Amino acid sequence: MSSQTFLLDGKETAFVTGQMILEAARAAGTLIPTLCYLKGETPTGACRVCLVEVAGARSLVAACSTPVTAGMEVRTDSERVLKTRKLIIELLLASGTHDCLVCEKNGDCRLQDLAYACGIQTMKFTPRNAGYPVENENPFIVRDFSRCILCGRCVQACNEVVVNRAISFGYRGSASKIVTGGDRPYHESECVFCGQCVEVCPVGALTEKKARWTGRPWETEKIRTTCPYCGVGCQQWLHVKDGRIGKVTAVEDAEPNQGRLCVKGRFGYDFIYSEERLKTPLIREGEGFREASWDEALDLVAAKFKEIIQKDGPDAIAGVSCARSLNEDSYQMQKFFRAVIGTNNIDHCART
Ligand code: SF4
Ligand code: SF4
Ligand code: SF4
Ligand code: FES
Known part of the structure; x- marks a missing residue:
């Protein structure tokens, strides 16, 4: 170079x-x-x-x-460039339904930003009614092609970034549309719901279903964190309003995920608010469980380990580390089993 x-x-x-x-x-x-x-x-x-x-x-x-x-x-x-850019934005605004007031993307839409930057004051052309029904059947993604500007970013994200090859351009001319194989809804297609297409859509054509009405971008705080699901450690933004997560997006240009997330990292945060979530250790007693403090639970586990080792030796114990743990925690788990318990019976559930 x-x-x-x-x-x-x-x-x-x-x-x-x-x-x-x-x-x-x-x-x-x-x-x-x-x-x-x-x-x-x-x-x-x-x-x-x-x-x-x-x-x-x-x-x-x-x-x-x-x-x-x-x-x-x-x-x-140049004047020619600025005039042409404005005309293109005016044409895109007329290419579908761009009623920002009721659009989930209001405040975070690149088309809206460009219309503002170009000083567009009114709709120059009569908007086309593309006549596409909103696809709302799956639990994660709302597809509203009346707002689609056919930029193709979703197709690139699906085919080149995450290589799932679930969507492409379909039909021709003014009937052009982003389609799955056979133009079926997402949940009946090859889509794995990674949401990468949503991440890159610059307008309100693809949006996170669970995020609807959870807060406009100017009302939410973006908090950076590491995905809790596996040892890869993907970097995420939590979009939080009043202490509650509305949606999760990927941090662009950050290692290791470089703006990507999988279905769990992007959409699997509901467990935080689950009423069924365990918040204290439980000790089995008779047919049921009773709540216990961490100290009591850990003392009990340690006592049982000692008892088993004394009776049958350390190889009578085995450990399986959880794939949702951090790499560091899994490392400590194997260290604990080999160096403290004294056995090589240690595995990791991701391997199976
Ligand atoms: S996609 Fe953008 S320009 Fe279109 S309605 Fe939504 S916010 Fe407005
Ligand atoms: S959710 Fe993922 S797999 Fe499905 S179409 Fe979008 S990018 Fe492709
Ligand atoms: S990224 Fe959004 S606007 Fe662009 S083609 Fe895909 S659905 Fe349409
Ligand atoms: S043609 Fe260059 S950004 Fe779309």
Whole structure:
């Protein structure tokens, strides 16, 4: 890779061979708006929001999918660019039902933000009624294609990021739509409900079902945490209002998950509020259980371990560590079994 320069809004700017105009501009601190661009994945050039002017080019070009060349002269803020960008946003707003007031995405919608940034004051074109019914049958995701702008980010997320290959573009022309195999609802398709498509949808076409009416983005606090489910340690944002989690999203650009989550990490947080959740240790007595303190429960377990070791030796005890534990806890568990109990009878449930 070699570093060369091009002219960005009149300023000599360095770029790395192979970089797209968008990436080189972002690296130089110039923000070109995007809708369909999904960082790290193959650029599709679907939305045209990132159009820029390149000297000598017949038409405007998509910054996300046009490689920079040495000496190229790029304008991101010319009158032609700004006028075209505004027109594209106006057309997208008319492509479906964009009644922000009742949309779950209000306040966190890239189309809404761009309409505001472009100074759009009124609907220039008559909105199309796509006539798609809202798909609400599954427990996790609401699909409302009357709000879909066909940016294709969900398709890329499903096919390239999580590689589940459950959705793609279907039909043609004005009937184009994002479909599963056979255009079936999600719960009857190959979808595994990882929710990655929801994570990347820039508008209100795909939203988290459980998050509805749990708080607007400006009412919620984002708290960073580590997923409690397995040893991978995915980084999450908890969207919290009044001490209650409304939804969980992935932390972008953070290791180890780089903006991804699985179905458990993204949607499996209800147990926190379950009435059936065990909150104190229980000791079996007769036919039932009685509540006990941690000290009492741990003393009892330790006494039983000692009793078994004395009678039958340490190999009479075996341990299975839980896949929901942290790596560090699983490490300690095996250390405890080998070094303290004195047996190699230690396993981990993920292995089975
Ligand atoms: S998707 Fe965005 S622009 Fe459309 S209604 Fe919802 S908030 Fe408004
Ligand atoms: S939830 Fe996951 S598997 Fe299902 S369509 Fe979305 S990205 Fe694909
Ligand atoms: S559902 Fe969302 S991410 Fe998928 S194409 Fe439509 S607007 Fe884009
Ligand atoms: S962001 Fe470049 S075409 Fe959509």
